[in-house]
Amino acid sequence: MREMIKMVIVLTILATFSGSLLAAIHSKTKDRITNQILKFVKGPAIRKIFKEASNDPIVDRFDIKDGDETRSFFVGVFEGEPRAVAFETFGKGGYGGEVGLMVGIDVKEDKVVGVGVTTHAETPGMGAKAETDPSFVAQFEDLSLEDPFKVTQDGGTINALSGATLTSRAVSLAATEASGIYQKLKPQIEEKLKNFKK
Amino acid sequence: MLEKRDLLEQQTPLEQKKLIVSHAPFYHSGRRVTERSYHTMLAALPALLLGFYHYGMPAISVVCLSISTAIFWELAFNLVAKRTITIGDGNAALLGLLFAMLLPATTPWWAVITGTFIAVVVGKQIFGGIGSNAFNPVALAIAIMMVSYKELFDFDTALLNYDLEFATIYPLKAAKYFGTASLDSFNLVDLFLGRQLGGIGATFGLGLMLGGIYLMLRGFIRWEISLTFLAGVYLAAFVFNLFDPVRFAGPGIHLLTGYTLIGAFFLATEDSSSPVNIIPMLVYGAAGGIMVVLIRNIGAYVDGVVLAILVINLLSPLLDKIRPEALGKVM
Amino acid sequence: MAKTLTQEFVKGLWDEVPPFRLVLGLCPVLAVTKAVENGIGMGVATTFVLVCSNVLVATLRKVIPSKVRIASYIIIIATFVTIAELLMQAYTYPLFKKLGIFIPLIVVNCIILGRAEAFASKNGILRSLLDGLGFGIGFTxxxxxxxxxxxxxxTGDLTFWEKPIQIMGPWFQPFSFMVEAPGAFIALGLMLCLMNLVGKK
Structure with missing residues (x-):
């Protein structure tokens, strides 16, 4: 009986100690990790979309609450005024699960500035080309938000990557979702952008 | 006692393994490794000569370099590992020859040397020399080179500068990427007589078949393996062709192009990596043939013969478990 | 039989170097050694976990009841692995991305549990520290x-801190089989063969 109690006590103390240590380190590194992810995962995609922006879109960002979720919007300043935002959405149905897509939208003209794939688990050389092949994502540039984005097989205008229709479909889905979110949150985005000018 | 065992293990060539027993059946031909090697080389000669005729000097130099470096690597490994020198048994030369026969005539020298190193040292000697290798050394070397240097094995570009009297497109590649319609210009007789692109000694169907029959009659290779291998290719290709004749080439094309024939007669039959009982041999050959067509039709590689042979090499010890029950029992 | 402190440290460097002599911890050895940089990152992370867990296990060796010792070791090791993972995420994110799943998998690296069970649970703190350090450096x-x-x-290059340095010159044809998975097995086999050749004398 004494041994039993000792076991329980030792394990409890160890687990408590371990838990609190991890919690402490987690809270210490949390901000840095978010920054690192921004810098290395979302950063390159955003910079590619806003390559002519005069500000650093990763620093100039704001959050908007959308139901339960909080979305981060990255602001692109063109010709002296903040006229575009970029944010991340996820398209279901890729070959290796969800495909993360950063979508940049011109707030003045309601059209896509550009898109870039962020996170994915697609097959290298096939679906992964969505991230590496610039000519695929370039098809989204300057498209209007009014129609949903579709690949040609589904009656749309996006030419799917050869051998990777599923991935291309997931990317289009993510873009369509982005346009939905944008239209829903547009008043709040414009509000935030106005404040940004000051 | 311990020292004695160590001594035995150090001297691994066959003749020292007096107390090592493997299970029956044994095929005794009354001949030695040396004879076997030279007869196999002789059997490969017709196909090789046609290769020389088509591709000229470069083909001859690839073959010479391949044979000589294979012998060199064998000698070097024998010396480093302090084993008996085994270059005299001709097996290294045979490996070099077969390796070269699968290469395009324009293979650069460094690829030939690397390839024979893989075949002789990694494929054969590391496992303990002739008779102990788990994989066919030549198939292993070709597979590794194919993974590393895809462009070397793209026969279309490798043989671009040749002006031959037949269509200079590699039939298997055409079938894979452009459908069977692109194969209309080939007729089976031409393919059988070696009027197609491919490895130096891998295209001449008639020559390879003659060589194979010669080896079978002399008892160097087992007809069960070769025939079931070809039957496997034929049946699998036939089924695919039935299913979708536009996408998948017919059985004749699969039998006569790429490495199918040289694989069936010279690679799959290699003794230490193939089974020894009749039923396992039949299964082994058929599995290999079906695998070839699977890789060619729905796999990533244009020609799957060497990969299929490596897979069946892996299966071979398992297949050999299918054997007649022993009479009597051990108490 | 008692070894000096120096011997405790040195044995992990050569006589009992984990992957080549004990043939332990092969999963990361085969999986992450595509580039020198990955190898160093993995080695340093493992060394950190090994040293910390060895010290903690040695400190607590009299307190931990023998019936739950494995569970306790796993808690300790998992804690340090998670710390290593968080720190790498915060400070060396590109490396963390390359090593991916193999960082959390340090938990099940048998070198670490093996040293905790076979050495740190029976020896003092200083000895365990040196033992962990020796094995970690040997592993790295x-x-x-x-x-x-x-x-x-x-590839013909060697990568240090994101910068590939070309070593082999333009004549070299990269033998890409070696950076593929089967190449790892063959390279490891040849390495073991070499170690036995050198060590047998």
């Missing part, structure tokens, strides 16, 4: 050696 060096061979043959 082996990973580096294997990664160097594979990367050099497979």
């Amino acid at each position: 060096l082996s990973l580096m050696a294997l990664a160097a061979v594979r990367e050099l043959l497979g």
Whole structure:
């Protein structure tokens, strides 16, 4: 009986100690990790979309609450005024699960500035080309938000990557979702952008 | 006692393994490794000569370099590992020859040397020399080179500068990427007589078949393996062709192009990596043939013969478990 | 039989170097040695976990009841692995991305549990520290050696801190088989063969 109690006590103390240590380190590194992810995962995609922006879109960002979720919007300043935002959405149905897509939208003209794939688990050389092949994502540039984005097989205008229709479909889905979110949150985005000018 | 065992293990060539027993059946031909090697080389000669005729000097130099470096690597490994020198048994030369026969005539020298190193040292000697290798050394070397240097094995570009009297497109590649319609210009007789692109000694169907029959009659290779291998290719290709004749080439094309024939007669039959009982041999050959067509039709590689042979090499010890029950029992 | 402190440290470097002599911890050895940089990162992370867990296990060796010792070791090791993972995420994110799943998998690396069970649970703190350090450095060096061979043959470069340095010159044709998975097994086999050749004398 004494041994039993000792076991329980030792394990409890160890687990408590371990838990609190991890919690402490987690809270210490949390901000840095978010920054690192921004810098290395979302950063390159955003910079590619806003390559002519005069500000650093990763620093100039704001959050908007959308139901339960909080979305981060990255602001692109063109010709002296903040006229575009970029944010991340996820398209279901890729070959290796969800495909993360950063979508940049011109707030003045309601059209896509550009898109870039962020996170994915697609097959290298096939679906992964969505991230590496610039000519695929370039098809989204300057498209209007009014129609949903579709690949040609589904009656749309996006030419799917050869051998990777599923991935291309997931990317289009993510873009369509982005346009939905944008239209829903547009008043709040414009509000935030106005404040940004000051 | 311990020292004695160590001594035995150090001297691994066959003749020292007096107390090592493997299970029956044994095929005794009354001949030695040396004879076997030279007869196999002789059997490969017709196909090789046609290769020389088509591709000229470069083909001859690839073959010479391949044979000589294979012998060199064998000698070097024998010396480093302090084993008996085994270059005299001709097996290294045979490996070099077969390796070269699968290469395009324009293979650069460094690829030939690397390839024979893989075949002789990694494929054969590391496992303990002739008779102990788990994989066919030549198939292993070709597979590794194919993974590393895809462009070397793209026969279309490798043989671009040749002006031959037949269509200079590699039939298997055409079938894979452009459908069977692109194969209309080939007729089976031409393919059988070696009027197609491919490895130096891998295209001449008639020559390879003659060589194979010669080896079978002399008892160097087992007809069960070769025939079931070809039957496997034929049946699998036939089924695919039935299913979708536009996408998948017919059985004749699969039998006569790429490495199918040289694989069936010279690679799959290699003794230490193939089974020894009749039923396992039949299964082994058929599995290999079906695998070839699977890789060619729905796999990533244009020609799957060497990969299929490596897979069946892996299966071979398992297949050999299918054997007649022993009479009597051990108490 | 008692070893001096120096011997405790040195044994992990050569006589009992984990992947090549004990043939332990092969999963990371085979999986991450595509580039020298990955090898170093993995080795340093493992060394950190090994040293910390060895010290903590040695400190608590009289307190931990023997019936739950494995569970306790796993808690300790998992804690340090998670710390290593968080720190790498915060400070060396590109490396963390490359090593991916193999960082959390350090938990099940049998070298670490093996040292905790076989050494740290029976020896003092200082000895355990030196033992962990020796094994960790030995592990790192082996990973580096294997990664160097594979990367050099497979790509012709050696990568340090994101910068590939061309070693082999333009005439070299990269033997890309070596950076593929089967190449790892063959390279490891040749390495073991070499170690036995050198060590047998």
